Amino acid sequence: MTISVGDKLPEATLMIMGAEGPQPVSTSELMGSGTVAVFAVPGAFTPTCSAKHLPGFKANADALAAKGVEKIVCVSVNDVFVMDAWGKDQGVGDAVVMAADGNGEFTRALGLELDASGFAMGTRSQRYSMLLRDGEVAMLNVEKPGAFEVSSAEYMLERL
Numbered sequence: 823m824t825i826s827v828g829d830k831l832p833e834a835t836l837m838i839m840g841a842e843g844p845q846p847v848s849t850s851e852l853m854g855s856g857t858v859a860v861f862a863v864p865g866a867f868t869p870t871c872s873a874k875h876l877p878g879f880k881a882n883a884d885a886l887a888a889k890g891v892e893k894i895v896c897v898s899v900n901d902v903f904v905m906d907a908w909g910k911d912q913g914v915g916d917a918v919v920m921a922a923d924g925n926g927e928f929t930r931a932l933g934l935e936l937d938a939s940g941f942a943m944g945t946r947s948q949r950y951s952m953l954l955r956d957g958e959v960a961m962l963n964v965e966k967p968g969a970f971e972v973s974s975a976e977y978m979l980e981r982l
Contacts (some may be wrong), residue, residue, distance in 0.1 A: 824932065824933035824934060824964075825932045825952075825959055825962065826959065826962065827959050827960065827961065827962055828958065828959060828960050829952060829958070829959070830957055830958055830959075831849055831850070831853060831854065831957045831959065832928070832931035832932065833848060833849055833850055833851065833894045833931075834849045834923070834927045834928035834931050835847070835848055835927065835928075836846070836848075836849060836852060836853070836897065836917060836921040836922060836923055836928060837901075837902035837905075837922040837924060838852070838902065838905075838907070838920065838921055838922070839902055839903075839906035839920070840960045844902045844903070845850065845878075847921070849928060850957060851896055852895060852919065852921065853893070853954055853957065854954075854956070854957035855899065855956055855957065856892040856893065856955075857890050857891050857892050857893075857953065857954070857955050858891070858892065858893045858894075858895060858953070858954040859879070859886055859891045859893070859895070859951065859952075859953055859954075859967050859975075859978060860894075860896075860897060860951065860952050860953075860954060861875065861879060861884075861893045861894075861895075861896055861897070861901070861950065861951040861952075861973055861975075861978065862896070862897040862898060862923075862929070862934065862947040862948070862949065862950050862951075863875050863876070863896065863897075863947065864898070864899075864946040864947060864948070864949060865898060865899075865900060865946060866898050866904050866905055866907075866908035867904070867908055867911070868968050869969065870949075871898075871904060871949075872911075872912065874970055874974070875949070875970065875973065875974065876896060876908070876912050876914065877912065878919065878975040878976060879894050879896065879917075879918055879975040880912065880913070880914050880917050880918055880981060881975070882975040882976065883917040883918070884888045885975075885979055886975065886978070886979060886982075889979065889982040890982070891953070891982075893919065894917065894918045894919065895918070895919045895921050896909075896914075896918050896919065896920050896921065897921045897922075897923050897928065897929075898921075898922065898923065898946075898947060899923050899924065899925075899926045899929055899945065899946045899947050900922055900923075900924065901922055901924045902922040904918060904922070905920040905921065906923040908920065912978075923947065926945055926946075926947070926969050929945075929946075929947040934947055934948045934950060934964065935947065937950070948964055948965065949964075949965040949969075949970065949973050949974075950962065950963060950964040950965060950973050951963045951973040951974070951975075951977070951978055953982070954977060961978065961981060963977060963978065
């Protein structure tokens with residue numbers, strides 16, 4: 823079952839890169855309070871993700887903050903080292919938290935898996951964005967396969 827507006831965020835463990843190295847963080851700790859913009863990509867360093875999706879949230883971080891967004895989290899079914907390297911490559915700094923869902927636990931709990939085995943990428947996340955308010959889904963924008971229209975930072979900003 824796919825998560826919907828009004829649902830509570832499922833509990834899962836993600837990995838983020840801390841000062842001491844990789845550290846686990848629960849979804850409730852990372853995204854369970856305040857207003858949080860979350861977006862997921864099928865893969866770090868992939869064309870649309872690197873050229874449009876992540877750069878859009880980085881470029882619009884201040885505009886999202888002006889609309890009440892307290893934190894932006896990027897999730898991908900990649901390992902924490904890849905997510906950290908991608909964040910550094912994209913120069914996101916503190917604007918976007920790069921969260922690794924290495925085993926796809928969070929993605930499965932959301933019901934937003936993508937079978938990318940045709941591209942030799944295994945099971946990944948569908949491309950989406952969502953707005954959370956105190957851990958509850960207030961907005962959910964899931965892309966159609968191959969599309970990049972409704973999950974962008976600009977689309978979210980227009981609806982805040």
